[in-house]
Each structure stands twice: as structure tokens, then as C-alpha cells.
Amino acid sequence: MGVLSGLSFTSGETAAKTSRSLLVAVVVTQFLILHASPADCFDAISASSESGEEDIRFFETAVRPLLHEACGKCHGEKTQWANLRTDSRSALLKGGDTGAAIIPGDPDNSLLIQSVRRTGDYEMPPDKSLTGDQIAILEKWVKMGAPWGLKDAAVKDSREIEWSTHWAFQPISKPILPAISATDWTRTPVDQFVLAKLAESELKPSPEADRRTLIRRVTYDLTGLPPSHEEVKAFLDDSSPDAYEKLVDRLLDSPQYGEHWARHWLDLARYADTKGYVYGREENRFVHSWIYRNWVARAFQEDLPYDKFLLLQMAADQVAPNDLNAQAAMGFLTLSRRFLGNSHDIIDDRIDVLGRTTMGLTIGCARCHDHKYDPIPTADYYSLYGVLQNSAEQYVRLTPVASPESDNEFEKGLQERLENLHNEIQKHYDIAAGRVRGKVTDYLIAQTELEKYPDVSFSQILSAGDIIPSYVHRWESYLRRSWKEQDPIFLPWHQFAAIPKDEFAQRSPEIVRMIQTGDFPAHPLVISLFDSAPASMREVAERYGQLFAGVENEWQTLIIASKEEKKDPPTSLSDEDTEALRQVLYGPLSPCALPQEDGIVGTEFFFDTGTTIALWELQKKVDQWLIDHPEAARFAVRMIDRNFIQEPRVFRRGNPATKGDEVPRRFPLVVAGEDRQPFTIGSGRLELAQGIVAPNNPLTPRVWVNRIWQHHFGTGIVPTPSDFGIRAPRPEHLELLDWLAQRLMESGWSTKAIHREILLSSAYRQSGSGPEDPQVRQRAQEIDPENHLIWKKDAHRLTIEEFRDSLLAVTGELNLQLGGRGVQLFNGGEEARRRTLYGNIDREKLPNVYRIFDFANPDLHIPVRSETTVSQQALFALNHPMLAERAQALRGLLSQDPEASEADRIRLLFEKVFQRLPSPEEFSATAAFLATTVQNSVPKPTPKQLAWQYGYGRVDLSSGKVMDFEHLPFFTGTAWQGGTKWPDEKLGWAQLTSTGGHPGNTNDRAVIRRWIAPSDLQISIESEIRHDVAKGNGIRGWIVSSQRGVLNQFQLHNNVLKTDLSSLTVRAGESIDFVVDVNGELGFDQFEWLLILRSQESQVAGDDSLRDWNSKRDFTGPLANALDPWSQLAQVLLLSNEFLFVH
């Protein structure tokens, strides 16, 4: 301590102004204190200073090597079994889980000595005992007072120096632009930094990329999309000097910019639309994920200042309580995995995401032990744990209530469900509290055997009569608080509890005497409990229990009496002392009551299992209504501060069962310095957020500009964008990083300002080819192969989002609709044309294609995506319908102009895919490919299958026409329907199978089986339709010809209807629709419908097979389309490296 104590008086503020290194030195002192109490430190110092040289020599030559050799592997720097370290004196004095390892001067009572003698509870080292001589050395050393050399401190000093000088913890410098002679090349300050570094290494930058490359590069970087051929042409033709600047501005202004950069952020925020694995009682989908996703996209597009962007995501409830839309921002915290409801893991996930995303601090590493590398003590982890533990989740409605409420189906349904939920929760809160009040004795006895009660009780199925472990722990923290506050009710309890078990009978009379003589304040009624000495802690619990049972009895009698007398219910007991006891059972902080701000989410483990399931089912009904109802109001899930704040305790080794010291909630030391004060506002979440964006926090702006740089250059200036700790070496371009960070703050935290600084630079506009001079180029490749000095622009491989969006963009199919709920991207239909950002991210059932193409794992914060090249990617590209359909769409574009020659079409194809013309070589190769066509003999659908289509729409009653026919988008393998889930969000229960189906939920979602005449025919139709449920109001059906209108119509309820239409003339292409709707009311509407169509005479010359169609036999899923030569060619272009890489 001596060396460091001088620093600990340095005020944080001064330190911040003068030198941050001082501040970080202070961090070290704090860090050490956590290992050893000041007394220990003093002890250590005095012992060593008093020790003679001889003692030290003995220690250094005999003891230290022995400790290292025999104990170090399990109790050293790397591993600390039972929390014990043997590599410093203070650590030995502090000891491990079972107490001090040495008592200087007293070898017999030192655990270390007992263990090596193998006489105590432990036998150490476990596999091989020490020799007698070795044991003697240790005994002698302990007897001597355990002198320790000073080298130990020296080791810590080196760590201190490392922390105090680590670049990322220093204040952001105001870099002076390097003095280099301005050249034609340096357009912006970024270039000056880059060029200066290049010059130091005698390197030169690469020449500017050509304009086509530039527009492709910058368009992808900002929007994730390719430029259209027209956009490329316009840029090539724009000779104005600011053509490029205009381009950058246009792209920054586009909504596609917001979408693309939102996805970068979502990788950090481990975004998903589902909670990961949950039990069946709980809805697996979030009600609010998409709201958060859209908020992020909008924030980027509007260039919301980055500091505000962060503040809102952590504390919108306090920063902007009146701005409803801003509440959506808190999805950042609330979209964590559910971890089966284990709050410790939920909080851990939030700490990890928060620390790494905003400050590049891997705080999560300190959950079980002090951070191995960085100055983040475990206590700091639990400070943040406390902030989040004291924040509860809350649903916030963002859209106003539709009025009048009662007429609106959604509002009515929501109201009902919410009422059910709230009433039941309130009821069960009361029942649960009542049960605990009835069992105070049991809960107090449980305090004497806490190890029997797991901290998170999901591992047990509990019934109503059981002691509920979560309540046991609620009592535990209540009692702890009572101790801290010296509550006279429980002071005697704590006095008794402090007696070791085997001495209880012997020592309890002394406590009784103290209680009776008023040595410490005790509640009068409690004093009277202890007129005799209890024999055990159990008896103490029983006496308390009886006391509380009496109070409860008195209170209930009073309530009943007031009811009988029809008086207002009582609010308190008249006797002050009894009332104080009643407060333990009924007060706002009572360990019997549950916090009112929680619904089921924070309290599920306080109930018996049956109740938990029942309450979750009600919550699920609310959630499903909000998710599935087409007119659902939008909700966000935010965090709010709890009413009653609980101080966090360290969990030793991260284990909530072994609680350690209480720690204040406050900002991490590494940034805030030793003078930091505990948070004072509510949970402290707001102060935490403010600390993150505080001007003296050097990490936040550095981390953010580095991420922006990373997404423009492929690698960050700091290559570990979410770890700015000790293991991130000083980056080559630290001055540039700092300049950008300063620029960020000066610009009012404008992300777009940083984009401009980077994108307008010559550094960014370089080609990927390297410096023109071959010698310089070779030198660059030799001394800086990884391009840290930025002498060229590296190519970017498209991500899965960019790849998929590009496929749709070049075929002109991309649907640029903004926002909305997550959709299924790979099942065909209109949804499959949305941008990949809008794909539904199911943590549990993420389609393989995401993983294959290196999508960010939605369970984790992912700062850098992997980039793998595997054959499964190629298999997808070759064989998945997604690619084949795009190739066919391109082929469709080529045929739009029937006059176009083959050469025109080849050129058009290259323009669409690559935004350029083919080279002569490519031209002849593609022409040759087309010239030598090969029969594509993949199995074709039968003509009978081709005759049928499966869709939905409605019948216009006045005209008798089928309107709004759309194909059902998804095939399950046996049924056509709206999507993977049934009912589908949009199409409800609409479904067609080989034998029948189910209409959609409303009359305009009728299901339609369509038959199309392959040629002019004379046909008959045999129809048998069955609806066999008595419930509900039945269905309506029609048979409608596109030429002649309604051929037949009927209503059917629990009945069978057979009809034959004989001799009907149909024309080629005419459709006959077989339509069923719900008859105005959804419920019990499934039906079977068999249809057989026969042609009377074979008008299809020579094809007997085309004489009958059978709705059951011909039923089929999606029909594969054989690629024709043009589509084959188009696919090749889509598979090419040129398409997948941006230079």
C-alpha cells in the first residue's frame, strides 16, 4: 500500500485534467483493496519491513519455490481452487472459501499446515503429500510470522504501470495534424494521418479507384445494396467537381442507409425476434423486437446524435419519459435471451452487451473473479449487476387507444386479456403472500439451512404447500437489511445467529441476558420472547414464528370484525409495537409481498409451479394478441427503476449461492476513478448511461468511430472493436482514431459527419491494386501485408444480407418497404422480396442458410462477423430455389423487348448484374454457352399438376366474381398456407390440403383452389364437399368460372353436399375457382372437398392422360422450374465472384 497510498489522495477531477495515468494508478489501489483488507496490507508491509534479511532469504530460497511448486498450479495466478491463492502473503492471510490459510506464528491452527500435514479437513497437495522436510519448511516459516519478500509488490507494480499507460484508458488527445507537405492526394485530415504514416515507412498510397468501382463501393458501404446501372451511368457522366460528394450525400440521405447501418448495430445488440428456448407456457416471440429494430434504423437515418442514441437505449424511461417512440430504444436491453427465466444470466447478458457495445470493455469477464487482464474488479461487475437488478421490465403502449374502445375488436380483446392477467397476478400475489405469512416459522428455519434452497428454483416442481426457495432468499435479504438498519425486531435474531452451532446451548443464555438487560435495543414483544434461553437456532425461529402468527391472527380477526360491522377495513393495529411487527408481514418492503412493478416476468419463481404456468399462460394470451392481431397496437418493453432498491452483493465465483460483500452501485473504476460516488437516482441506470457518454469517458467515442471505420475499411483501426482492454495493442493509427473521436464529439456526436470524414478521403477512394510503382508495391506487401497502414483498399465480401438483397435488386424485384414485423425470407411470396433486415430472427430455429453465410449469432454480441468459405454456400447458390428464381426473373427482364437481339440481351444481362458491359472475351464465352444448349431434363411437373393453383381471395357478391386472388405463399410438405406458423399472422387459418382445407379468418380471406383449362374443352365436374362439425355457423362455398361467373354456390353446416355439373364448355386459360369462406364468423370451419373434372371428349389430341383431373391425386407443393439456357447463364453471373465481392 505504501507506494500507492500517495496516489489515493489525488482527486479524480484533478487527475482527469492533468493525467489520466494517475487516475488509472488509483484504479490499482482500489483493485488491491478488494483482494485484501487494509489491515492485511498493513500487516504485510510491516511484516516484511520488520523481517530480517535472513528471513527473506529463507523465504525466497525455500518457501516461495515450494509454494509455487506444490500449490501454485491450483492456487495461483491462473486457477484459484476454493478461491485460494498462495502467491502472495495477503492472499494467504485472506484465505479461500474456508477462511485464512495461515495464521502467522501459529502453524498448528493454520489451515495450510493442517492440510499439508493431512490432519485437518483437507489433504494437500491432493495427489502426493509433501516430504517431511518440506512440511517442516512451511511450519518454520509460519512460525516465523510468515515473512514475505517484496517481489510480490513488484509484480503488481508492473500491472499497474500497464494499466496506467494503456492507450485506450488515456484521455483522447487533440492530435495535431501531421506536418506533411500538402499533396494532390490529401483531400481531408484523414489523408494527412494516413500519408504521414505511409511516409514513415517509405510507402505510397494506391491510385484512386475508377468511378464504377467507387460508386459500387460507396453504395454498398452505406446502403448494403448495389447501385443500379442507371445510377452508375449517371455518376460516370457527371463531370461536376463535386459529383462524388453529391453521391455520398444522396446515399446518406436514403432510408436504405438507416436500414443497412441498423443491421451493424443489431449485431452488437444480439437482436432477435424470439427469446431462445422457453417452456411451453411462455410465448417465445417478443412483442417488441421489430419496434426496436425500426427505431434503430430510423435513428441512423435521422442521424440521432450518438450520445443520445446510447442514452435512450439504456434509460429512455428517464431521459425522455414523455417521448413514447423513444421508449422503443430500450429493446437494446430487453431483447436478451430468457435463459429460462434465470435472472442472473439475463443480467449477465445485459452487462456483457452493454459493456462491450458502448465502451469496448469486457466487463462480463469479472463475473466470477477480477478481470484477468483489465482493471475491472469483480465488485464493478456487481455494481452494474445492482443497477440492472433494480430495474424491472415494463410494457409501454406506443400507439394511442382506438376510440371508442368498446367497438374495436383489438382493444376489447386486449382489455379482456390484460384484466385477466392483472387480476390473476394480483390474486396470486396475495395468495402467495398469505401462504408465507402463515409459515413464518418455516421461512425462518430455512434461514439456518440456506444451502438447501437453490437460488433459482426452476430445477424443482413446487406445489402449494412447499417452502418456496425464492421466498427463502427474499427473507434472507430482508433479514440482512434488518441487520444493517439495526432493526430492533431482528437484532436478537442476529445475535443468536452469530453463535457457532456447536456452542449455541452454551452461549445463548448470554444473549438472553443481554436482551433482558437492554444491552442492545430490542423490540419489547421480542424481548418477552426470550425470557428463557433457546436451545437452538431452530427454537429461535419457532419463537419468532409464534409471535408473528399471533400478530397475523390479531390482524385477520380485526379484518373479519370490520367486515361484519360493515366498517372500512382497518389500516393498522392500534398498538404501536404490534403494528411494527405487522409491518414485517404487510409493509411495503415485507419479505412476504412481491414487488408491484413486476408482472410474471420478475416473479415467476415465487409461486408454486402450477400457478406459475397458469400466470404465464395469461401473459402468453396478451403477448399473442399483440403479436398476431393484424390491428394490434405497438408496444415497447422498457426498463424502469424499482420502487425499493436492493444493494447488490458479490457472488463469489459467480455463484449466487455464495454471496459475498455488498457493493455500491456506481460506475466502473477504470473510467470513473477512485473518487466516484455511488449512484443516487433510483437504480442508477440513468447515471450509468450518463457516465458512458460523459465527455471525460475516452472509450465511448473511440469505440464508436472505430466501428464506423471498421465497416468502411473491413477492419477497425483497433482490430478488436469490442475489446479496448489491455490485450488490444496500441493501434498504428491511434492519432487518427483520436482525431475522429474528437471530431465526433465536436460535431455533436454526428455519425454521418464521421462517415463524410472517412468517405470523402483519398484513403477511402484508393483502388485495391496497391501503389503504382512496382517497387513500392512490393515493399508494401512485404512490410505491411495486412494493410494496417492503409496503402490500398481491401475488397469486401458481401454479407448474407447484402448478397440476398443484391440478388433481388438486380432483378428489380426488391421490395423497399420500410419497417414492419419480421417476415419469412426464404419461403417465396411477397415477403421473400423484402430486405433481409426484415427477416424473422428466431434464436432457436434460425434457418441454416443464415449460419452457412456467417450471419451474426443472435444469442451473442458479435462485433466482427466470421467470414468463411464453405461448400454449403455453393450448394445453396447452385440448388436453392432462391437463386434459380432470381435467374428466371432476370431472364424475364431480357425477354421484355422481343426485338432485342441475342447480343443486346447479353449486354443487358451484364448491365443488370454487374452494371457494366461484357468484355469481348466474356461476350464470346457467354454466346458460346448459349449456342451449345443441352437438354435440361430435370423432372417436370405433370400437366395435371400444372392445372391446379392454390390461393386465397374473396367473392364479390354483387358481381359474382373472384377478387384479389393471391397464391398461398407457403407449403408445409402437406399443406399450402400463409407461412411456417399456422395460423399465420396475415392469412390466419387459411389452408389448402390434398383433401380440403380451412378458410382464412374473414370473408375476404376465402381459400381458393383454382383449376385452369389447358385447352378448349368440354368438361364435367363432380364435387363432394363435407363440413362435419356441429359447432360454429358453417361455411360458404362457390364454384366460379372466370368466363361465366358463379356456377354454383351454397352454405354448408355439419353436412355433406354432392353436386355434379355436367357438360361445361371451357376455353383455354379459363379458370374454375372452388372457393370457401368462413361465412362471416370464424370457428369450426374446416372442410373436405373432393373434385373430379373430366373432359367429355379428348380434345387434346393424342394425350389420353389429360382426360381427368383429381383435386386429391394432383395435389402438389411448389413446382420446380427447369432453367432454360438464358436462366442458366443468368445464374452463373449471380454466382460469380464479381457479384459477391466489392472492390
Next chain:
Amino acid sequence: MTISNHLQNMLTRRDLLTRCGMGMGTLGLAGLIANPGETIGASKQFSEKLPHFPGKVKRVIHFFLNGGPSHVDTFDPKPMLKKYEGTAPPVSLTTERKTGAAFPSPFEFKKRGESGIEVSELFEKTAEHIDDIAVIRSMTAQVPNHEPSLMLMNCGDSVLSRPSVGTWVLYGLGSENANLPGFIAMCPSGMPVKGGENWQSGFLPGAFQGTYIDSKHTQLEKLIENIRSPHATREIQQRQLDLLEMMNRRHLEEHQDPRLEARIQSFELAFRMQMEAADAFDISQEPKHIQELYGDGVHGRQTLIARRLLERGVRYLQLWHGAGQPWDNHENIEPQHRKLSGEIDGPIAALITDLKQRGLFDDTLILWGGEFGRTPTVELGGSGSVKYGRDHNHYGFTVWMAGGGVRGGTVYGGTDDFGFKAVDRPASVHDFHATILHLLGFDHEKLTYRYAGRDFRLTDVHGHVLHDILA
């Protein structure tokens, strides 16, 4: 260079690939990872991680009896239960549900093989190989619930999202055959509880996750995604790939980047995968006596496919029993366990026989077990009624290992007299994992991956190799 020249060169290249079968081992990690996560100098890091010492085995097959097989009814005989039948044993531990009296095994145990290890009639065919098996009777997990225990057994952590064992192994060793997925999880008729999380890649690249195969199917297209084109014949695809390579080569001339070459190769490999996968899954190519050896049930077929995959260099295979949790017999355990073991006992024994006769047994590691065991006490219904089943038990249960480097005919550790809790040399799942890695040639403390500021391991900060079961 003219186009025809280009085409000529490519065709020869592809012919070469096809004929020589290439040394694909090299394509394992080095080929797969271009830039893994936050690590720097990835390829270098990778090569350092090749086995730390020569491993005894090259590949692993794990029979996963999801739901939790009862150890006291299979590999851990407890005669004491008979003595206490109908009364509560002196030891009783809290599990998920309430249990009551001691429930003696309804199955007959016999000493088997020269080692005389007792195995019940449920696995009597497997027991014929008992002298090749090391039975670990003191395995422990952390909680008596399926989800966390599945995660612990498969990914080394009960709760957090961590890479699965197969992913770590593939990450460490790469695939021997780039034409097939290196890590395959087969489960007939649907997924086990927690689905794909059981074979997730966690923070390791997605390419290392297990490929799920629903072994109920027999058609290749349904077994492996995108393995065949519904749109074009192989001949047409070959022509497309020829043109593609020409265009990619031309592009490569202008842009120097190893990733471009890697992607060109990936198409060649994909093309070959279409053929090789078809071959690997086609068990009709097996002679009749081999098909009979495995039996014609879905598990026999699944196990035989597994052998064909092992032979072709698939690194890690998991064979799950079925969708959901079939072994979770809370009631009527006698008929249920009998039926389940009847489905896999024969195929497991067949696999051991077959691997031996092919000389593959000595460099393959066979694992058997579930996510935990079951209580020796009988499960009680709501009203205290007896359900003739057993609850989950994580305090002590049995797994076994066989194959290269494993000391056959060994019993490691043991549970108390009733089979409730591991008391003799309790082994953690981390120990189990450390031992698996050891057999593959890895020091489990050194097979690491840098993520979120830490060097993560499969065994976190735990795990000791169970040296006593090593040959």
C-alpha cells in the same frame, strides 16, 4: 489466354479433383476460416491448434439417449434397492419432482465378459463388448432439468451460449473430408429438446455447427439441404461451373485476394459433395449381412449410415434417439425402457462389431449416455400415487466410452448404495469432455478461442482427464 484454354484448364483441374480425391485434411480449418471473430492472424492461430500430441482417435460417435436413461436399470446395479423396496431409502435428494420409496430395477443384471462388469438385460447385446467398454458410474451434472443438462453435456455450460463439443472438435481438427459436413447430428422424426442448440457453434464460425439430419427420411434431398438441384441436371451444372470458373479466373487476374480463389474452389467441392453425399447415405450398397447386422429399424439404418460417414472421414457424429426426450420415463419405466433399449442395443453392438472388423474401432471413440440419470426412488404423482417411473437425477449417473485409447472392461467411480449420488471419484461433465479431447490429442486447457476478451475453452475453468479409464 483464350477462352477455350481456360475451359481446358478447368476441366483438367476438376478431373484431377475427382480422380485423386485430394488430401482434404488440409482444408479443415485453414480452408474454412478466413477471419474468425476477433482473433488476429487467424490462420496462424489455427495451425498452432492442430493436435497438441498424437491423438488415439480421429473421430467420435456419440449415442445420445435423450431424456435421461436410468443408470440403475442399465449399467449400475443396486441390489440394495431390493432390500428397501417399498420404503424410503436413508438417502434421498431433492430432484425436480417428488419421489418416494426405493424402486428396485425390474431388469435382470448379469456379470458380462471377462471383466465381469454387471450390465442389465436391456443392453445385453452391447454387453457382449463390455471388455471394450469403460463404464463411468460417477458422472454428475448440475441441475435435474433437461434443458440445462443438455446444454452442459453438449456444450459444456448449462446456460450460456457456447460451442458444442462437436464444434470444438471440428474447429480443432478440421474435417477429413471436405465433401461431407464434418459434424453431423442425426435424430429420427424431429429434433430433441433445445433443437439445434445442442450442436450449435456458439461464438465459433457458423460453418462448424452440426448439420442436422432427420434420419427418418430415406431420400437424399430430404436428408441434406440443397444437395440436389431441382432446376438443372448435373450436366448443365457442369457447364455452368465451367463458365463460372472462366469468369472468376478472369476476375482473379485483376484482383489479388486469397478469398477469391477459396470461393472458386468451394464450387468445385460443392459439385463433388453432391455425388459423395449421395453415395454415403445410400445404405443399399451395403451387403445383405451387414444390413442384417444393424437391423432394419430406423436406428439400425441411422447407425449404419453413421458408420459409412465415419469411414468417409466425418469427424463427429451424434445419434439421438428421437424427437423430444424418449428416455424421459417418469412412469411405467419397465415397458418403456425395454422398448427403447430394444431399438438401439442391437445397432450399438453391430457398430462395435463392424468397426472392429474394418479396423476402425481403434481410432474411433464411441460415447454412450444421456443428459443425466434417473432416481433410484419411484416417482410420485400429484396425490402421492406411485407412477412406476423415475425422476431426473443429476447427482450421479452412468455414461460409457469405448474405442481407441479407452481401457476396456473398466468401471470408473461409483454411486452410493442406492444409486442416488456419485460418491466414489465423482466425475463432472467437464472431466468427460477433457477426456474426449485428450483422446483426440488435445490438452483441453489449450484448445481455446478468443472471444469477448477471454480465451474460452470447452471445459471453461474446469475438467480433469479421467486417466484411469485410458488404456
